[in-house]
Structures are given as C-alpha cells and as structure tokens.
Amino acid sequence: MNNQTGTLAGKVAVITGAGRGIGRAIALAYAHAGAAVVCSARSRNEIDETVALVVASGGTASAWVADVGSHAAMLALFQHAVDAHGGVDIVVANAGVWGQPRKVADSDPANWAETIHTNLIGAFHTAHAAIPHLRARGAGKILFMGSGARHATDPGMSAYSASKLALWKLTQVLAMELHEHHISVNELIPGPVKTAMTDFGRRTFAPSEWVKEPDDVVPMAMFLATQPDIGPTAQSYSLMRRAG
Numbered sequence: 216m217n218n219q220t221g222t223l224a225g226k227v228a229v230i231t232g233a234g235r236g237i238g239r240a241i242a243l244a245y246a247h248a249g250a251a252v253v254c255s256a257r258s259r260n261e262i263d264e265t266v267a268l269v270v271a272s273g274g275t276a277s278a279w280v281a282d283v284g285s286h287a288a289m290l291a292l293f294q295h296a297v298d299a300h301g302g303v304d305i306v307v308a309n310a311g312v313w314g315q316p317r318k319v320a321d322s323d324p325a326n327w328a329e330t331i332h333t334n335l336i337g338a339f340h341t342a343h344a345a346i347p348h349l350r351a352r353g354a355g356k357i358l359f360m361g362s363g364a365r366h367a368t369d370p371g372m373s374a375y376s377a378s379k380l381a382l383w384k385l386t387q388v389l390a391m392e393l394h395e396h397h398i399s400v401n402e403l404i405p406g407p408v409k410t411a412m413t414d415f416g417r418r419t420f421a422p423s424e425w426v427k428e429p430d431d432v433v434p435m436a437m438f439l440a441t442q443p444d445i446g447p448t449a450q451s452y453s454l455m456r457r458a459g
C-alpha cells in the first residue's frame with residue numbers, strides 16, 4: 216500500500232455494490248492503488264466490512280448506504296463523496312441482481328421489473344448523479360458492470376439479459392455524450408465469477424469457461440481506471456472465453 220504514489224493516488228472512486236463480490240474486490244484494489252473509495256450498497260454491515268478491510272491495510276474509504284433504484288439516494292451518495300473526499304473521479308456502476316431466472320410465462324412481473332430497475336435504471340441513476348461531479352473535475356471514468364448474458368439467448372434469462380443488453384446501449388450513448396468532457400464510459404464483462412450472485416442460482420457454466428474469483432476481475436478494472444483522459448471510451452472489455 217502506498218497512498219501517496221500509487222497509480223490512483225489523489226483519485227476518488229465511488230463503487231456501487233461494494234459490500235461483497237466483484238465490487239468489494241475492486242474497492243480493495245483501488246484503495247490499494249491509492250484512491251479514496253466510497254463503498255456503497257444497501258447492506259450496512261457488508262459495506263462497513265469492506266471499509267474496515269481498506270482501513271486495516273492503510274487505505275482511505277467510507278461507507279454510504281444507498282439503493283441504486285432511488286435517484287435521490289444516488290444524488291446523496293455522490294454528494295457524500297464530494298463532502299468526505301473532495302470530488303469524484305471514477306465511478307464503478309457495479310450493483311446488480313440476478314433476479315428470478317424464469318421463463319416469461321412463469322415470471323413474477325414485480326421481480327422482472329425489479330431486475331430491470333436495479334441493473335439498468337439503477338446504473339442510469341448512478342451515472343446521472345455522478346456526471347456533474349465528474350464534469351467539475353474536468354475528466355473522469357464510468358465503468359458499467361455488464362454481462363455476457365447480453366450476448367446469450369437462454370430461456371429464463373429475459374430480465375437479466377435484457378437489462379444488461381440495454382446497459383450496453385446506455386454505455387455507448389453516454390460515452391458519445393461525454394467524450395468532449397474527457398469522461399470515458401466503458402463496459403466490463405467479467406464472465407462467470409464465484410460470488411453470492413452465482414451461488415444463489417446454483418448456476419452451471421460451459422466447461423471451457425473461466426470461472427473466476429472476484430480478484431480475477433481486478434486487473435481489467437484497474438486498466439480501465441488508469442487509462443489517460445483521451446483513452447478508450449464506448450468500448451466493451453470482456454474476460455469471457457466465448458465468441459459473441
């Protein structure tokens with residue numbers, strides 16, 4: 216740990232879904248690289264634990280309880296980042312839910328809508344609330360956590376796949392809207408990662424697929440956070456092992 220000279224020294228990163236899984240791994244890595252990290256999710260105990268891990272290793276972090284489904288909560292989250300850490304440079308819109316994997320005919324409409332609301336509209340809320348603060352810095356980075364499910368056509372996956380496919384279009388359009396402000400917007404597709412989300416569905420994966428630990432997603436998240444202001448935008452970066 217070297218907060219003063221790390222590759223992200225002086226940066227402030229806001230990470231949604233930072234209480235466990237991929238979001239926690241990215242929060243710990245960004246803090247290790249010198250960023251101050253704001254760790255957000257709905258579960259207070261989990262984000263407090265992420266912050267405690269950062270602080271125990273000499274980093275800077277704060278926890279902020281917020282549901283990405285609430286635009287007001289996202290406004291408050293980014294105001295907290297400014298008040299506590301002085302601004303916002305990097306946003307990882309990582310919060311997401313798997314939903315109930317059911318065929319459309321068997322779906323609970325409320326759960327279908329909730330999956331879209333969290334994964335797509337929640338990411339929109341996150342970006343929308345972050346943009347004024349990124350523009351105030353003169354540059355910034357937004358990472359949307361995508362999914363290979365947006366390429367797939369698996370029965371039972373309509374809500375999750377649709378949410379992530381639309382998230383990719385949001386990535387591309389927002390990137391075009393923000394490139395003149397030196398704010399990059401990219402999608403990271405982690406492929407299968409062993410987290411609470413994958414355990415929940417007792418999912419199986421193609422035998423050729425790389426089933427990862429959350430830490431395996433870190434190098435790509437670090438790459439995207441450390442590109443120059445004129446660096447890649449409107450791009451998708453995948454850690455999967457299949458075409459499409």
Ligand SMILES: NC(=O)c1ccc[n+]([C@@H]2O[C@H](COP(=O)([O-])OP(=O)(O)OC[C@H]3O[C@@H](n4cnc5c(N)ncnc54)[C@H](OP(=O)(O)O)[C@@H]3O)[C@@H](O)[C@H]2O)c1
Nearest residue numbers: 232234236237256257258282283310311407408410411412
């Ligand atoms: N694991 C995989 O194989 C995989 C593959 C492709 C893409 N992804 C994507 O990677 C991201 C992270 O997934 P993960 O596997 O790390 O899942 P996870 O371990 O279940 O973590 C999800 C995180 O998101 C938070 N979250 C969920 N709903 C939220 C809401 N409405 N508001 C705020 N925070 C919320 C959770 O905390 P609370 O519940 O406490 O709010 C938790 O911190 C997701 O976008 C997922 O779609 C995962």
